[in-house]
Every structure is written in structure tokens, then in C-alpha cells.
Amino acid sequence: MTGDREAPRTGLWLVGARGSVATTVMVGTAALRAGLTRTTGLVAELPELAGTGLPEVADLVVGGHDLGTAPLVKRAESLGEGGVLPMRLVPLVHDELEAAEQRLRPGYDAASGEPQGEALARLQGDLESFRDEHGLVRVVVVDVASTEPPVDAAALGDPHSALNDLDTLDAALAAGESPLPASSLYALAAYRAGCAYVSFTPSPGPRLPALEQAAERAGVPWAGSDGKTGETLVKSALAPMFATRALQVRSWASYNMLGGGDGATLADPAAAASKTASKSAGLEAIVGHPVDGPMHIDHVPDLGDWKTAMDHISFEGFLGVRMTMQFTWSGCDSALAAPLVIDLARLIARAHEAGRVGAQSAFGFFFKDPAGTDEHRLSAQWDALVAWCSEL
Amino acid sequence: MTGDREAPRTGLWLVGARGSVATTVMVGTAALRAGLTRTTGLVAELPELAGTGLPEVADLVVGGHDLGTAPLVKRAESLGEGGVLPMRLVPLVHDELEAAEQRLRPGYDAASGEPQGEALARLQGDLESFRDEHGLVRVVVVDVASTEPPVDAAALGDPHSALNDLDTLDAALAAGESPLPASSLYALAAYRAGCAYVSFTPSPGPRLPALEQAAERAGVPWAGSDGKTGETLVKSALAPMFATRALQVRSWASYNMLGGGDGATLADPAAAASKTASKSAGLEAIVGHPVDGPMHIDHVPDLGDWKTAMDHISFEGFLGVRMTMQFTWSGCDSALAAPLVIDLARLIARAHEAGRVGAQSAFGFFFKDPAGTDEHRLSAQWDALVAWCSEL
Amino acid sequence: MTGDREAPRTGLWLVGARGSVATTVMVGTAALRAGLTRTTGLVAELPELAGTGLPEVADLVVGGHDLGTAPLVKRAESLGEGGVLPMRLVPLVHDELEAAEQRLRPGYDAASGEPQGEALARLQGDLESFRDEHGLVRVVVVDVASTEPPVDAAALGDPHSALNDLDTLDAALAAGESPLPASSLYALAAYRAGCAYVSFTPSPGPRLPALEQAAERAGVPWAGSDGKTGETLVKSALAPMFATRALQVRSWASYNMLGGGDGATLADPAAAASKTASKSAGLEAIVGHPVDGPMHIDHVPDLGDWKTAMDHISFEGFLGVRMTMQFTWSGCDSALAAPLVIDLARLIARAHEAGRVGAQSAFGFFFKDPAGTDEHRLSAQWDALVAWCSEL
Amino acid sequence: MTGDREAPRTGLWLVGARGSVATTVMVGTAALRAGLTRTTGLVAELPELAGTGLPEVADLVVGGHDLGTAPLVKRAESLGEGGVLPMRLVPLVHDELEAAEQRLRPGYDAASGEPQGEALARLQGDLESFRDEHGLVRVVVVDVASTEPPVDAAALGDPHSALNDLDTLDAALAAGESPLPASSLYALAAYRAGCAYVSFTPSPGPRLPALEQAAERAGVPWAGSDGKTGETLVKSALAPMFATRALQVRSWASYNMLGGGDGATLADPAAAASKTASKSAGLEAIVGHPVDGPMHIDHVPDLGDWKTAMDHISFEGFLGVRMTMQFTWSGCDSALAAPLVIDLARLIARAHEAGRVGAQSAFGFFFKDPAGTDEHRLSAQWDALVAWCSEL
Ligand SMILES: NC(=O)c1ccc[n+]([C@@H]2O[C@H](COP(=O)([O-])OP(=O)(O)OC[C@H]3O[C@@H](n4cnc5c(N)ncnc54)[C@H](O)[C@@H]3O)[C@@H](O)[C@H]2O)c1
Ligand SMILES: NC(=O)c1ccc[n+]([C@@H]2O[C@H](COP(=O)([O-])OP(=O)(O)OC[C@H]3O[C@@H](n4cnc5c(N)ncnc54)[C@H](O)[C@@H]3O)[C@@H](O)[C@H]2O)c1
Ligand SMILES: NC(=O)c1ccc[n+]([C@@H]2O[C@H](COP(=O)([O-])OP(=O)(O)OC[C@H]3O[C@@H](n4cnc5c(N)ncnc54)[C@H](O)[C@@H]3O)[C@@H](O)[C@H]2O)c1
Ligand SMILES: NC(=O)c1ccc[n+]([C@@H]2O[C@H](COP(=O)([O-])OP(=O)(O)OC[C@H]3O[C@@H](n4cnc5c(N)ncnc54)[C@H](O)[C@@H]3O)[C@@H](O)[C@H]2O)c1
Ligand code: NA
Ligand code: NA
Numbered sequence A, B, C, D: 001m002t003g004d005r006e007a008p009r010t011g012l013w014l015v016g017a018r019g020s021v022a023t024t025v026m027v028g029t030a031a032l033r034a035g036l037t038r039t040t041g042l043v044a045e046l047p048e049l050a051g052t053g054l055p056e057v058a059d060l061v062v063g064g065h066d067l068g069t070a071p072l073v074k075r076a077e078s079l080g081e082g083g084v085l086p087m088r089l090v091p092l093v094h095d096e097l098e099a100a101e102q103r104l105r106p107g108y109d110a111a112s113g114e115p116q117g118e119a120l121a122r123l124q125g126d127l128e129s130f131r132d133e134h135g136l137v138r139v140v141v142v143d144v145a146s147t148e149p150p151v152d153a154a155a156l157g158d159p160h161s162a163l164n165d166l167d168t169l170d171a172a173l174a175a176g177e178s179p180l181p182a183s184s185l186y187a188l189a190a191y192r193a194g195c196a197y198v199s200f201t202p203s204p205g206p207r208l209p210a211l212e213q214a215a216e217r218a219g220v221p222w223a224g225s226d227g228k229t230g231e232t233l234v235k236s237a238l239a240p241m242f243a244t245r246a247l248q249v250r251s252w253a254s255y256n257m258l259g260g261g262d263g264a265t266l267a268d269p270a271a272a273a274s275k276t277a278s279k280s281a282g283l284e285a286i287v288g289h290p291v292d293g294p295m296h297i298d299h300v301p302d303l304g305d306w307k308t309a310m311d312h313i314s315f316e317g318f319l320g321v322r323m324t325m326q327f328t329w330s331g332c333d334s335a336l337a338a339p340l341v342i343d344l345a346r347l348i349a350r351a352h353e354a355g356r357v358g359a360q361s362a363f364g365f366f367f368k369d370p371a372g373t374d375e376h377r378l379s380a381q382w383d384a385l386v387a388w389c390s391e392l
Helices: A020-033 A072-081 A094-101 A116-133 A153-157 A166-174 A182-192 A209-218 A231-244 A260-266 A269-287 A333-353 A361-366 A378-391 B020-033 B072-081 B094-101 B116-133 B153-157 B166-174 B182-192 B209-218 B231-244 B260-266 B269-287 B333-353 B361-366 B378-391 C020-033 C072-081 C094-101 C116-133 C153-157 C166-174 C182-192 C209-218 C231-244 C260-266 C269-287 C333-353 C361-366 C378-391 D020-033 D072-081 D094-101 D116-133 D153-157 D166-174 D182-192 D209-218 D231-244 D260-266 D269-287 D333-353 D361-366 D378-391
Strands: A010-015 A060-066 A104-106 A138-143 A196-199 A221-224 A248-258 A295-299 A306-316 A322-332 B010-015 B060-066 B104-106 B138-143 B196-199 B221-224 B248-258 B295-299 B306-316 B322-332 C010-015 C060-066 C104-106 C138-143 C196-199 C221-224 C248-258 C295-299 C306-316 C322-332 D010-015 D060-066 D104-106 D138-143 D196-199 D221-224 D248-258 D295-299 D306-316 D322-332
Touching: A010 A020, A010 A116, A010 A182, A010 A333, A020 A060, A020 A072, A020 A094, A020 A260, A020 A333, A060 A116, A060 A333, A072 A094, A116 A138, A116 A166, A116 A182, A138 A182, A138 A333, A166 A209, A182 A196, A182 A209, A196 A333, A221 A333, A231 A248, A231 A269, A231 A306, A231 A322, A231 A378, A231 B231, A231 B378, A248 A260, A248 A269, A248 D248, A260 A269, A260 A295, A260 A333, A269 A295, A306 D306, A322 A333, A322 D322, A333 A361, A361 A378, A378 B231, A378 B378, B010 B020, B010 B116, B010 B182, B010 B333, B020 B060, B020 B072, B020 B094, B020 B260, B020 B333, B060 B116, B060 B333, B072 B094, B116 B138, B116 B166, B116 B182, B138 B182, B138 B333, B166 B209, B182 B196, B182 B209, B196 B333, B221 B333, B231 B248, B231 B269, B231 B306, B231 B322, B231 B378, B248 B260, B248 B269, B248 C248, B260 B269, B260 B295, B260 B333, B269 B295, B306 C306, B322 B333, B322 C322, B333 B361, B361 B378, C010 C020, C010 C116, C010 C182, C010 C333, C020 C060, C020 C072, C020 C094, C020 C260, C020 C333, C060 C116, C060 C333, C072 C094, C116 C138, C116 C166, C116 C182, C138 C182, C138 C333, C166 C209, C182 C196, C182 C209, C196 C333, C221 C333, C231 C248, C231 C269, C231 C306, C231 C322, C231 C378, C231 D231, C231 D378, C248 C260, C248 C269, C260 C269, C260 C295, C260 C333, C269 C295, C322 C333, C333 C361, C361 C378, C378 D231, C378 D378, D010 D020, D010 D116, D010 D182, D010 D333, D020 D060, D020 D072, D020 D094, D020 D260, D020 D333, D060 D116, D060 D333, D072 D094, D116 D138, D116 D166, D116 D182, D138 D182, D138 D333, D166 D209, D182 D196, D182 D209, D196 D333, D221 D333, D231 D248, D231 D269, D231 D306, D231 D322, D231 D378, D248 D260, D248 D269, D260 D269, D260 D295, D260 D333, D269 D295, D322 D333, D333 D361, D361 D378
Parallel strands: A010 A060, A010 A138, A060 A104, A138 A196, A196 A221, A248 A295, B010 B060, B010 B138, B060 B104, B138 B196, B196 B221, B248 B295, C010 C060, C010 C138, C060 C104, C138 C196, C196 C221, C248 C295, D010 D060, D010 D138, D060 D104, D138 D196, D196 D221, D248 D295
Antiparallel strands: A248 A306, A306 A322, A322 B322, B248 B306, B306 B322, C248 C306, C306 C322, C322 D322, D248 D306, D306 D322
8 A cells, every 4th residue: 555655755856946847846746646647748657667666756755945935835826827737736735835845945046155165065964954854765956947057168178177177176165165056066965965966957067077076976876958848859859850861951940939937047148058059969960960040049928838939940852852841839848847857856866776877878868968978869869768777 | 983884783663654753763863873963862872771782773774654655754844843853954864764765664554444364464574574675683663653542341351352362363363353453463563573562652552461472472572551751751750759758649630732643643532541541550559549630631733742731739748738739841742752762672672682572561661551560650660771771 | 987877788699608609708798897807809999999889898788598508607617627718717707607597598409390480489589588677778699609501502592482582481480380590590580579680600590581681671780600710810811911912822721620619510511511611702802813722620629619720821923933821820719709799799789779770791800701791801891890880 | 006106114223233132123024024924923013003104014124233243144043043033034034134234333332432422423323324325214213232230320319410411411422421321322322313212121221311301302202111021011911910809919929031142131130130120110010019029030041032931929819818820931032022123113103203202101011111101001001002093
């Protein structure tokens, strides 16, 4: 009986815990636990991944960091009004949200002036307390906070900078400096607390060389970056069709409209730069040559979480004939992202349990900018994921 | 040196040799031989299939059957006017087209009353003469004639009918009966002449049980059916995305507009029935359940060979949220089909050379209704094709 | 003060009163009266039509006929679940819906065998009682019931049939015959009760010659047919662009998907015939020549009231150059129809008050198949409507 | 008989005479004169504008200014290859193009340092010589040169600047200064030569106050700006539909892709600023409030003259329900523009003949940014144009 068993419980710690994606994760795990919804959207529930020994959704305990203080119940209601989740669910999971509310802690705000060495200790402590208080067998951290701008190219270019060398970084932190983007500080705190880490955003997070070293030394697995939930997902399914049919993609225009919190963040060109870089990487890798064409991400508040992408592809076939394909994707971003966050939490927890360390390239299926691999073709990524699971 | 060598030449016999696809094949092989065009669209020229020992395009000799008498040069010119091929190519390949014209023979017209036993001998003789006269190492037959209606369900249902048993069929032909659809008579003639056969149309052709037996007894390979060049191609690339992301496809509406000869044929509901059956098969196989939604193929003469497909997909994600995707495919049908016909001719010739017999399920990549397999996912079909080539 | 005034009240009698459109009308008028919503979608509230002396929305009393018995509150809830109206409104207008429920009467079911003469008296009586009981200054009847098939061409072709001559019709009814489609019987009942009539459906209703005579003799105005709310609306705005730019429309493909009650009705080819005829009329009239291209209305239950239309237009410009335009319309049918029903009720009531008799051709703006005019261009229809109002 | 008559001939002087639009105008007028093509796309040939006394197309003589030297025949051939005009026409109008080539003169290049006073005299002289040499009854100038950036806001803001006051301007020119954008210098030259002027581009041209005074003093008519041939055309047909149906447009995203010379020019953000300003003006005027949503013009060389616009409209209906419409316009820019240039030449010539002076607001039908009027609704513009013609 589920009620009686003493299954080991796993902690899912969300950075950006009051955001749309995070709130949808919390409503969703609660609804799944209560049998109020189906497993649609949950990749890890597909037969191909079954029997992999992943922690059950019902055995996840959710906590997290955020800067804001908007109550989770209010966030859930406004997601209900926006059609991101069914309004009728909100009262049914009210108590679970209230309980989760108690497990949220103040995050790290780069603008606050808090020295990163102190913040690191604080964040690490939050994770350890979470694990201890709830008797969790392990905790995984998933970053679903607002997208940050890319890090300074100059700092990245210097091999001796704190971004590129862990010892330099530790010395800098000890000296009261604050060299890291917030996302990377969260990753470091996770590693120091012995937690696996997933970057669902295009923020630098675990991708800095110093951070890669930190994960290695801590002996924990990590995965990223930037959840593949919309236009890029479609691209990674469609582009191989052109490639294997020897059709030459001549231009691919990508127009994205988005409201919501994420849309507001990406209205800032600096933040959008991370996202467009992450979105562009795959196409060239798949078709084998650079492809011309604009890529825009526009903030259209009216659309809320309903991301609409309109793409126009021009391609050439036999004897030089030009043809076109267009598509419009109208997806609910958080409803697409949330189940993947749950999937990734379960998978990275299993990877941790199985002793895997460093970038989990087999999780590229979930990401726009997959760490540890150049494979962007969706079906090949799927095959790699299924193989990873079957080898456990 | 290519100029001097005495490479063995392979015959490519086209049923429907004056049609749009066939004419594009002839212009294309001539243009490739003369170095007038690139290999865009030719799957067999991709690195993954290289070194497989396929006959070179330059070593193909094209002939064929048709009912009509419209000169090939005129057909090529009208394809040039319709934008299916570059008008400038037509004068440059004029002499090759005139030469091919000499290699065309009158086909079999079911409405003519010609007894099928006699027609069989005549068609078989055409193939043997073609091989002998041109010193061809082997001949492959590809059906690119007008789509036929499905065969009578009652006849198919009777295990003792001529459609289902080769001995019964031979007896019927000997008795002066004409039980076969024309496409199957062509396939039988191919087998009796020792030729491999490819069905690029949804016509019954090689798919009748009696015909499967005939190929087996003749020891030749065959492949089919119905070239996958447009909407179904896109479906087979996109539908696995929904499946592996655990997104539930709720409806998929498929609207196709087509002019040209094929469009005119499919304006007849009986002929269209073959095509819509062939187009529908894959989606259910990929997503694992029947999918609601209309499928229309409409004759819009104005569009000529430019097939336009407009699809609307409604799907459900996490927590029951409904989302949509639409696409418009505007492809030049014959420009998409012709290179695949060339690919298939080379591949089936190689299969014949390698001693393969019966349905070549590894060629499913090319077909809407792949024989010998239920695999409809484009990338899995690609993997199977690459594997087949690497095992040769 | 609105509360104190004794404004004359007007009755709005809906045929098909439990349908999606009717229920949305009832929720909408209640919400407007209570100040719970804005006037978006209400044409008669635009400045150009202001000061015309139309009855106020707050002064409408709604009743109606239907065959079914599903409670209005339940219908409203299911519209709320389908996103046709905001769920939060339903409890707020609950009492108004309960009150309207009391004003509904059993309609006329052609399959019931009830002689039409008897039914006529019954329906007429319902209208008269409604007017008397509620002290209404006048009652207008709007048909929003399920679409009927077209009437028999043979009967329509005979000038002496009951459909074509009022005296013959009256004699037939007196003789116990039942020659009319239900929609026309409702119109006749309206006229006999001294009520104006609007046909919002493509059903025959008021369009039969005998019915035109009946309206004339009764001295009442009527308008129709078939509310223009989606693809046809867009056509009537776009097609004049091609015409006045001297661009030749070569083909116009119209693909419609629809669920809901209306979608289920139109899944029957006989009923759909009325609709496709009504939808096709305008384009030819606007561009001045027949236009090739398929028109389909497909029942896709999954889409509910969310009608999706995908159109593909091919046109020719200077020097014969071919170009294309496509559009996708994703509209909520009942949300588009309901405010027009309210507009029409107010306008036809005003026409009645002003002594207008017969077909109101100036209301063509609202209809796919406008009575009394061949003007299908939306902007010209708008100008006619504004002119009509300003002449009152 | 047309052959014998001595009809007065009108000069059409094109600024940007070697561009795509200009070349298409030249091929088109030659083809029309020779009876090689139909009048599709020519608004002035519609019955509503007939009998207006416009000069016949056959009586137009074309000349012009350009900076480049690419031969017209070569330009026509490359337009033929790009599908902008039928390749078969090019040899048939070869002699006419050669003749027109002789009538082209070097234009004014702002980067050349030529003092504008001198350039003005030179350009004016070119126009007068053209009129005299060919015995033209009058000459009209149409600007179809590359789009210029907007003029400096500071200069425009100063009421005493040369841009705002004709006397100041004349004094500046006399003093050897060069205060004008090239497009305005062309307009001034036209006025000084007694020619009517049409600005088919978004360049400042005749829109500067000093230029308005110059036209007034010269007693000539002018019209502009920026030919309305694609997305903006569709907007001006569609937006009134939302307005008159009381549907609230919430966002309208406009994505434009374009190659060709115009696309290359607009890849420069400064030049694009003129165009996006011109494109945005109308929507707000039509719906009566600002509308959110991105507008991009992207340079996609691959598409050549085939401008593709993808628009996404979100709107609100009754009870706050949100709906969407999308369209894709795939038009051949020069094929859409050229006939309008011919129309405008004939209309402005007639206006000149009829003694009209200043901005011809009745020609707003043709323009994105109509001078002399705020009317952007296409059908109202059409009505105004028809009325203007009927009043002549
Ligand atoms: N939804 C998708 O489909 C999708 C796909 C890929 C990536 N993502 C990424 O996921 C992230 C979350 O998206 P969302 O729609 O939930 O955004 P959101 O704006 O609704 O939520 C972001 C949350 O992060 C919090 N936050 C900001 N800075 C923080 C900090 N320093 N520490 C802790 N919390 C912080 C904010 O207060 C907010 O609550 C974004 O980076 C987005 O780009 C989303
Ligand atoms: N073009 C594509 O993308 C594509 C894709 C899949 C399948 N197909 C199939 O390929 C076939 C050819 O297409 P097409 O566009 O060239 O059509 P088409 O109408 O241009 O050509 C068909 C030719 O077949 C000939 N023909 C008819 N009956 C015959 C008979 N009994 N014997 C010999 N010849 C006969 C006709 O005379 C004609 O020349 C069609 O069946 C089509 O469905 C085409
Ligand atoms: N919604 C739109 O945008 C739109 C536009 C144009 C026309 N219309 C027409 O409006 C009508 C109503 O559409 P809907 O979506 O509300 O359909 P619906 O199926 O939801 O409602 C129709 C109602 O009519 C009732 N009915 C059927 N036969 C009747 C009879 N003989 N007497 C009385 N009632 C009867 C049914 O019981 C049902 O309650 C349809 O004919 C539709 O074609 C709708
Ligand atoms: N094609 C359309 O649908 C359309 C619609 C509206 C406006 N327009 C405008 O029409 C203009 C022409 O478009 P196009 O496609 O022909 O462009 P194009 O680039 O092919 O041609 C522009 C021509 O102008 C010439 N030119 C540049 N500067 C000049 C100068 N100072 N004096 C004389 N000539 C000069 C160039 O050499 C070139 O030959 C553009 O400004 C465009 O924005 C076009
Ligand atoms: Na199969
Ligand atoms: Na009419």
C-alpha cells in the first residue's frame, strides 16, 4: 500500500520557486500525488523509460529559493486564470501549496551586495537543512529562475579568471569578492551540499569551467541547459528531415512571441542574448552548415504564457527547385516545461544514486543547449536517453 | 577515368514514363550525367550511404511504358513552365530526351480488353529486349503511373482468388482471364523478366499475396509503396516528437491541394481512396492510438505540381492543457519524387545484385505505406536504411 | 436613474434557446445588465450606430423555444469549461438564468408528427403569452436553432407549391398537412403573432416565397440569413482587396474545423449543404467570377466551439505572376455570434417600431447570405448599415 | 485606329530607373503596348475608373535617373530568373528596353559632394530635355529609388530650417549648401520643371514643409508616400473588420522577410526606420487606439523579391474571450508595385491636366502613409479614389 510504505523521499529544490514553471511543478506534483490528473507530458512515465528505478513523483518533496514573496496560492490562481493549469485544481491542492510555501527560502540577489562567500554558505545551509528536516535520501536542485545575461566575454576569455578555475574562484570568494553570476552560485551551493544540479535556463549556471570542476570534485552529476519546449523542439524534430532527404535549407526565420514573467525578462536584450544563442545552436549542427534567417523573441504581454512561434523555412530540392514550409506553434510554456522539470529531477536523482558524475550528455533530449554533446536531433537524443536508462 | 571506363550499366524502366515524375527523372539523370546540376535531393549521395556500391547515376539507362504519346520534350517544357524544373535545362538535355523517347513502349491499358496473359508476355518481352539491346547488367522497374483504385475487397478476402494465390493466378491468365490490376501485371512482368520492382504509387502492384509469391519464386527483391514526399513525410518527422514527449495528439487535420496529372487522377474518389488509406496509416502507428481529424486531397488545377498541405494539430499536455500546432507545406511534388525514384532504382539494383529477395523493409524511409514493416518514424527508418547499407 | 425608469421592455425570443449561441446571449445580456462585462463585440454600441433609438440591452427580456431540456445553468457551465465564456460569470448570473429557464417553451419537432397547423397555433400562442405576461412593447424572434437541410428543389421549383404561395400554404395547413421546414414554421408563427423575425441560421426559415408574402401581409420586418462570424467574415473583408487591386483570384480553398453542437449538426452532409451554399455565395459576387477551390466543414469534436478555418488563396498579378496568401482564423463561434444576435434583436425591433416591412437588406453586414441584396463586401455593408441608422 | 492616331504622349520619369520596380514598369508598359500581357494588377483599367480621361499606357514614354549603370536588359533578365516576370517576355521587349536605356540619365548621389544647387539645375534640365526631345504633353516623376533614412528630427523641429521654409531653402542652395535628402531634391527639380511628382517610397521626398510650399508655388499636384503592396495592404483591408465588429485588437505582430535590392537597403536600421514608421501608422488610425506588437523587416536574401509577411493578431470578443488570426502573405513585391506606379503616373498626369495642385489625398488607396489624409481603411480609400475620378 502506498499509504503505508516507507519509500525513500527525494527533495526537489527549485531556484526561482515562485515562477510560472516552478508553481506549475508544485501544482502538478500535488495533483499527481492526489490522483487528480494524468501523466500526460511526463516523459519518464513512458514505457520506454519504465523500470529504470526512478524515484516516484509521489515521493518528491518540493522546496526552493526565490527573491519574491508572492504567495504560491496566488501564483497558482493567476496561472489558472491564464489557462496554464485548470482553475478547478487550485483549491484541491491548496494545502499542499501552503505546505510548500513553508519550505521556501530567500534566494541570492546579485543586486543586494551580499558577498558571494556568505551567500554560498547560506544557500548550502538551506539545502542541507531541507534534506535533514524532511529525512530526504537526496536533494536535487533545478534552476527555473529568470534568465540571466551571458557572462562577460573578457572574463570568460581569461584562463586564470575565477570563472575558469575553481581554486581561483574559491580564493576570490574567500577574499570577499563576488565574481559569479547568481545561477552559478546556486550551482556551486548545490555541489557543496552534495546535490545534483539541473539548469533549465540558458543562464551560465553550471557551464562555467570552474563550475564543471566543482561538480567533478564534489562527485555529483549535473545537466543542462535551457529546456527545449517550443520552437527549438520542433526544429530538432524537423531539421533532420531536411538533412536526411538531402534537401538544402536555405533560410529559416524564427519569430517568437511571449508574455508572462519569462517574456518580460527576455524583453531585455541582454537576457535575450542568452536565449537566442541557445536557440540557434542546434540547427547548424543538424544540417551541417550555417543557415541564414532572423531569430526574434518579442515580448507580447497579451499572450501571457502562451508562447507563439511562427517559422518560415525556405529549402531547395532536386534541380534547384525552391520550396517552403511554415509552421505556427502555439504552446503553453509552463505546461510544457513543468513535466520536464519533474522528469529531469527524477533522472538526475537516479544518476546521482547510480554514481554518475559530471555532465549527463544523455539528457540532451530535454535541452536547447545540451551539455556534453553536439547531438541536437530529437530522435537521436531520444535513443540516447532510452539507452542510458536501459544501461542503469 | 570515368570517360574511358566500361562501367556496367543498369536499366531503369519507368511505368508511367511520360508522367511528371518520370519526365523529371529523365531530365534529372541527363542533367546529372552532364554535370548541369547538383545532387540536392538525392539521398543516396549523402555521406551516410556512400561506399555502398550503388550503380552510379551516370550509368543508368532509362526506358519505360506509358499509355500516352505526348513527346517527352513537350512534357519537359511544360514542367519547365510550371516551375518544376529550370526551363534552361530543357534545351541542354534535348538530345537525351529524344534518345529516351526511342526507348519507350506502349503500356498495358486495362480498358483495352487485351487479355492479361498476352499483355504479360508483351511487357516481359519489352523488358528483356531493353536489357539485351543496351547490354544492361540488370533492369529495375519503378511504377510511377497514375494511381489506381484499391482492389475489390471481396476478391482480396477470398484466399483462393487469383489475387491471393500464384498458381490460381497463372491458371487464370492461361485461361484468358484478366484478374489483375494493371500495376500488378507490371510487377508480374518484371519478376518474370528477372527484374527487381519498386512501387512508388499507392496502387496494389506488388502488394497482392500472389505477387509476393511471384517475387519470391523469381528470387528478386521489391519495395513499396507510395513515395513519401510531402505532408506524410512531415508527419513522420513530427509525430514522434509528440510521442516521445508524452504529449497526447487529440486531432490532426490534413488538407492537401494538388493540381497536375496526379491531382486530376486523385479528383476521382476511387483513386483517392488508395492515397488517403496510404497517408493515414502512419500516424496511428507512431502515436499508438487512433487520431481524429479530417484528411482531404483536393484537386486545385491552378496549383499544378505545387502540392500545398495545411495541417492543424491539437494536442494535450500536462494537467490537460490544450495546445495547437499548424504547418503549411508548399512542395513541388515531382521535384521531391524524382530524386527518390533515382535513389530507389540504385538501391533496389544493389539489393538485387546482393541477392536479396522479397520485400525490402529497410527502404521504408521512402514510403508512405512501407512494405514489410510497421515502422513509420522517419528517423528510425533512416537508421534502418543506413544500417542496411552498412551491412552490404 | 436606470433603476427607477419605466423603460418599455422588448422581448427577445430565441428559437434553439438552449443552444450554445442562445445560452451565450442569455449569460451576456445578464452580465451586461449587471455591469459585469464590457460591450466588446456589440456592434450596436459603436459610436456610428449610437443615437439610433435602439432598445437598451438592459431592457431586453429573453425567452425561447427548444426541443431539449438541458438546464441553462448546466449549458452555461459547460460553455465556461470550454472557454466560450468566463467561468466566474456563471454563478453571478445564476439567478437570471433560472428566471430565463421559466420562460422557455417546448419547440416544434418535425419528427414528432404534430400537425403543423396545430403547432403554428401553439407557437404563436407562446409568443403572445410571452408579450402579455411580461408587458413587452414588442417581441422579436431570432432563430439560432440547429441548421436544417435545404428544402427539396422540386417543391421549390413548383410555383403552386405551399412553399411558394401563401394561400396554398394556409390551405395545406388547414388540411392537416405539414409542408414546411421547422424554421419556416417558426417564422410564420412570429409573423402571425405580429413579431419581427431574424434568421441567424442557413435554414430556409423566412426565405421561402410563401413566407416572404406572410411577412408582407403581417406588415413586419425580417432579416437573414446565417450569421457571418468567421471565415466568411474574413472573406468579405479580404476579397474586395483583390478586386479593387485588379488582382485575379485563381483559387480559394476553405477548410473549416468545428466541434460543439453546431459541428455535430454539420457533420451531416445534408445540413452542411445549407451552410456551404451560404458560405460560397459571397466570393463570386465580390470578385465577379466563379472561383475554384474546395470548401470543407469538418466535424472535429476536440475543438468544441473553437472554429478554426484555414484558407489558401492563389492569385495572379501583373504580367501573370502567381502569388499566395493564407490565413488561419481561430475564433470562438458562440462568442462571435451572441453579440450579433443581440445587435440584430435591437435593430429589427427598431425597424419594426419604425414601420419597416419585409427583408431588411441594410442588415446584410451580419449575414453570410444577406436577404434582399447581393452586396457581400463587408465595408459596403457597414456603410449601408450606418446609413440605415442615420436615416431613422 | 490606334496605329495612326497622334495621341498626346506623356512622359513617365522614374527616379531609381534601374531598380526592380522601375525595370518591371518598363517591361510591363512595353508588354502592354505590344499586347503581350493582360491588364491584371492595373487598377486604372477597372470599370470603376474607366472613362476618366487618363493617358493610355501605350502613350507613356519612360525615362529616368539612377546612380548605377547595370543595363536594363540585364536587370530584366535577372528579374525573369527570380520569377518576378516571365522570362519569355524579355527578348520580346528587348528593343524597347534598349530604347529606354538611351533615355536614362545619371542621378544625384548625396555622397558625391555635388552641391545641391548645381544638381537641382542638372536634374531639372534632364526633365525639360526629356519633355522637349520627345514632344511630351507633360512629364510626371515617380520616385522608386532606394529608401532613405528619415531626416534629422532636430532639423525638422526648427521652423526656420531649410527643410521647413522654401525661401530659406532657396537661399541655402544659392549659398552652396546641401540641406536636402536626395529624394526631396528630386521632388524640387520636378516642381521647378513643372512636373507632377509621386513618392512611391517612404523617403522624405515631397513631405517636407519646404517642398509642400514648392509644389504649391509651382502649381503642380503630388502624391505619396510609400506604395502599399503587401502586409500593410492586407492590414488596411482587415483591420476595419475588427473595428466595425467591435472586436478589440489586443496585439498585432508583423514579421516581414525580404531579399532583393529593397531588402538589402532595409537591412540598414536607419533606412528601415522610415519603412516601419510608414507601416505602423495605419493600424492605430483604423482601430482607434495604439496596438501592441512587434514589427520587423528582415533581410533574407534567399527570398529575393518574394516578400513574405507573417502576421499574428490577438483580439478580444464578447465577454472577454480571446481569439487569434494569423496570415501569411507571399507576394512578389515588384510585380505588385509596378502596375501601381503606372496607375499613379496616369492619375497624377490627369490631376495635373485638370489643374489640381498640392497633395492628392484621394490617392491614399495606393500608399502606406497617405499624404493629406488620415484615412487608412482600404475600402474608404477606394471609394475616395472612385469619387475623385467621377468628379473630374
Ligand atoms: N517555460 C518554458 O517553456 C521554458 C523553457 C526553457 C527555459 N525556461 C526558463 O525557465 C525559467 C523560468 O521561466 P518562468 O516562465 O517560470 O519565469 P518566471 O519569470 O515566471 O519565474 C522566474 C522566477 O525566478 C525568480 N528569480 C529571479 N531571479 C532570481 C534569483 N536570483 N534567485 C531566485 N529566484 C529568482 C523570479 O522572482 C521568478 O519568481 C526562465 O529562465 C526561462 O527562460 C522556460
Ligand atoms: N510526385 C509525388 O510526390 C508522388 C509521391 C508519391 C506517389 N506519387 C505517385 O506517382 C505517380 C505518378 O505521379 P505523376 O505526378 O507523375 O502523375 P502523372 O499523371 O503526371 O503521370 C502518370 C503517368 O502514368 C501514365 N499511365 C496511366 N496509366 C498507365 C498505365 N496503365 N500504364 C502505363 N502508364 C500509365 C499516364 O499516361 C501518365 O503519363 C502517381 O501515382 C502518384 O500518386 C507521386
Ligand atoms: N456560432 C456561430 O458563429 C454561428 C454563425 C452562423 C450561424 N450559426 C447558426 O446558429 C445556430 C445555432 O448554433 P449553436 O452553436 O448554438 O448550435 P447548438 O447545436 O449548440 O444549438 C442548437 C439548439 O437548437 C435546438 N434545436 C434543434 N432543433 C430545434 C427545433 N426544431 N426547435 C427548437 N430548437 C431546436 C437544439 O436542441 C439546440 O439546443 C446553428 O444553426 C448555426 O449554424 C452560428
Ligand atoms: N516593391 C514594392 O512593393 C514597394 C512597395 C513600396 C515601396 N517600395 C519602394 O520602392 C523603392 C524601389 O524598390 P526596388 O525593389 O525597386 O529597389 P531596388 O533596390 O531594386 O532599386 C532601387 C534603385 O534606386 C537606385 N538609387 C539609389 N539611390 C538613388 C539615387 N540617389 N538616385 C537615383 N537612383 C537611386 C538604385 O541604384 C536602384 O537601381 C524602394 O524605396 C522601396 O522601398 C517598393
Ligand atoms: Na507497413
Ligand atoms: Na443576397
